[in-house]
Amino acid sequence: MAPTLLSVCLLFSFMLSSTDGTMEVEIGHCEFNSTDVKDIEYTYSYYFNGLEYLRFSSSLGKFVGYTEFGVKNAERMNNDTSILSSMRAEEIRYCQHNIGLYYSNILPKSAPPSARLHSETPPAGGHPAMLVCSVYDFYPKFIRVSWLRNGDQITSGVTSTEEMADGDWYYQIHSHLEYTPQSGEKITCKVEHVSLSKPLLLDWDPSMPESERNKIAIGASGLILGLVLSLAGFIYFKSKTRRRTLVPTTD
Template sequence: MMSFPGKSMLFLDPEVKVMLNILLPSLLSLIIGADGYYYYTIAECTCSSSDLTDAEYVYSSYFNKELSSQFNSTVGRYVGFDSLGKSNADAWNDGPEIEVQRARLEGLCKPGLKQMYSYLLDKTVKPKVRLTSEPEPSGGHTAMLMCSAYRFYPPDIDVYWLRDGEKVTSEVISTDEMADGDWYYQVHSHLEYTPRSGERISCVVEHASFSGPMTYDWDPSLSESERNKFAIGASGLVLGIILSAAGFIYYKKKSSGRVLVPGSCRVLCLH
């Protein structure tokens, strides 16, 4: 849920349906002794497509948290649900209030919904792309490449593979766009292949946030596991050198204070 000035809120569900809620202030609030009466109204503008063809305006009145009366732009009139609501609905349907409510679909709802669509749903976020490699469990020469695109919006995206500039149409398994639950999406494409010398394999990603297709080349010089082993080995080597140097310096400092050994005829000379 996102909050905006003017007591309005925007709700977006996983199907990207939009509801613009304009919360009107309480029209009546009476407190009598220890008991009380609570009356409030809510105006709602809803639609499920950016062309606003199904936009709807609903004005609801509640008394003690129960729906009392309601105006719906599709119905075009007030409807009462309790004795108070029915009395009010009859009066409002015969008065100037009904024309005010009928005008709010075009004057209030559609401009507000259009602005929200433009402000939020037209935005794009570039995907982050990563290429990884995993060997087959059988230990054979066949490997599996995975091209992952994640944290992008909108969800429409095209991910495919190129081998030496030619689009790969077989041995490819791709997932559907998966929602992360925070407006972002992710998708993964797998390519089963047998490495060949001099071969160029690329992952291509097309998305609304890019000005054109983005190509990511796979570097077969080192696999992911080999890179990790190399990094761990290098880190261990550096750590070993540091510890050896520290030990040597400590030994030199301790040895410089031992010139004569008591009770012995041997003399230790250090230069």
């Protein structure tokens, strides 16, 4: 199995408490792109009424506070070596163990995506073009779809749906790019998934709008059908003429 080309996040811990209408949540997760410890980021976050106020980060090796209360607790916990040691140990105990199970049980059952790049007519007053990169039939759901202009990543004018389950273990996703055609540029949809040994790249051909290509295809089909019918009529006419010529006449 090829190494993972994008980061995957595994949620493994969730604690919830509620008192007098307030709610505190603690969430731990592992972000990784291989089973090597150096490629694993373990975080443990503390939320109060939906606001994250404190987080432990294994890459930093310490707690970070995001509110006044969180900063005070981060300072206290960072000065406690036993707390820091126990949190750092979770990266091995939880992350590395579960990631190993993920690689041995989930990745071998992965399904590579298929993709289609097409254009859509934008709403009135919108951009001259809207490109859509539709990705289908992939598993597991973790995937990255991005856009490139002449090899450089595009960050503006991009919107994507969430990974949507098809109901048959497979997923699909659709990414939209607001696109103003420019001469000589190359637009590419890039798809990265754990089932792929290298990214799937789809280049957009702006030489002719898709609607025009469809019209030409339909017109060509009609022309071919017309030629076939004309040929059949000509053959039928010739055969009838030959029969009348061969029949002897009587006085």
